[in-house]
Amino acid sequence: LLQLSVPLNFIGFVYREIRQGLTDIEEMFDLLEVEAEVVDAPDAKELHIGTGALCFRDVRFAYDPERPILKGISFDVPAGKTVAIVGPSGAGKSTLSRLLYRFYDIQSGSITIDGQDVRDVTQKSLRSVIGMVPQDTVLFNDTLAYNIHYGRPDATEADVMAAADAAQISGFIAKLPNGFQTMVGERGLKLSGGEKQRVAIARTILKAPPILILDEATSALDTHTEQEIQSALDVVSKNRTTLVIAHRLSTVIGADEIIVLKDGMIAERGTHASLIASSGLYASMWSRQREAIQAEERLREVREMD
Ligand code: ADP
Numbered sequence: 001l002l003q004l005s006v007p008l009n010f011i012g013f014v015y016r017e018i019r020q021g022l023t024d025i026e027e028m029f030d031l032l033e034v035e036a037e038v039v040d041a042p043d044a045k046e047l048h049i050g051t052g053a054l055c056f057r058d059v060r061f062a063y064d065p066e067r068p069i070l071k072g073i074s075f076d077v078p079a080g081k082t083v084a085i086v087g088p089s090g091a092g093k094s095t096l097s098r099l100l101y102r103f104y105d106i107q108s109g110s111i112t113i114d115g116q117d118v119r120d121v122t123q124k125s126l127r128s129v130i131g132m133v134p135q136d137t138v139l140f141n142d143t144l145a146y147n148i149h150y151g152r153p154d155a156t157e158a159d160v161m162a163a164a165d166a167a168q169i170s171g172f173i174a175k176l177p178n179g180f181q182t183m184v185g186e187r188g189l190k191l192s193g194g195e196k197q198r199v200a201i202a203r204t205i206l207k208a209p210p211i212l213i214l215d216e217a218t219s220a221l222d223t224h225t226e227q228e229i230q231s232a233l234d235v236v237s238k239n240r241t242t243l244v245i246a247h248r249l250s251t252v253i254g255a256d257e258i259i260v261l262k263d264g265m266i267a268e269r270g271t272h273a274s275l276i277a278s279s280g281l282y283a284s285m286w287s288r289q290r291e292a293i294q295a296e297e298r299l300r301e302v303r304e305m306d
């Protein structure tokens, strides 16, 4: 981790932040990738979370001023609803989630939660209401129990077990000689991408935040495991404001709205049915994925006959 090209004083900053009790492990690792640190406004207030309604208004953003990434994005995630962001890789999907978490500040427009601009509230209060299952989960060099418990330090052991169950990782853990006390991370047991993702999902299930961001949360899983986890995620996201970033379109069919992002702009938006009916980019992405899944199934059938 320390091999990253991050100035040492920045790592010191991150350590202090952790000691001061920030609640998200993801945050620490994402922070390590961020060069410029966003700071609280001098008069920053606590975010008052109500129903958890999100509003992106004409959001423009560039990591590098020469190269705009988001070119005027507007959409809402009404309280308790699920909005999916899909589109080609590099379109700016993960960037949207990083902006909601305020790892970066936007150049113009606004992002609000229950009417409060994310730039006007403390980062600590902002991040305490958001649960994020990122694309690449990095675990603490500590036990599995610790890594899950982190989602809600005051949870009971029974809550931790229940979360592991819901994330379909408890069976795997039960088979380990040291069970939940198994050390993981760089100096412990190496977990596969899918196992790490399930630990992150268990942590988020335990945290049960008012707002959820799932960034390709099931991408490292095989189709079968993905379907099982999807049902666990459906339970967590029920009645919670959820932003899902998805590569596999099969996971977003039920979303209240699907936004197709392309080159930093909204190319199409609607429900699964309306987007299929309009025969545009989404419809062609959908048919390509269907063909790939069918080819995979035929291949499996042929193998099973041998
Ligand atoms: P997606 O999630 O849709 O695949 P991202 O939001 O991760 O896309 O990235 C959008 C664009 O921004 C990509 O071209 C990517 O290379 C660029 N990008 C992402 N992160 C950074 C960064 N930290 N610095 C500079 N450019 C970045």
Ligand code: MG
Pocket (backbone or CB within 6 Å): 093, 094, 095, 135
């Ligand atoms: Mg991404």
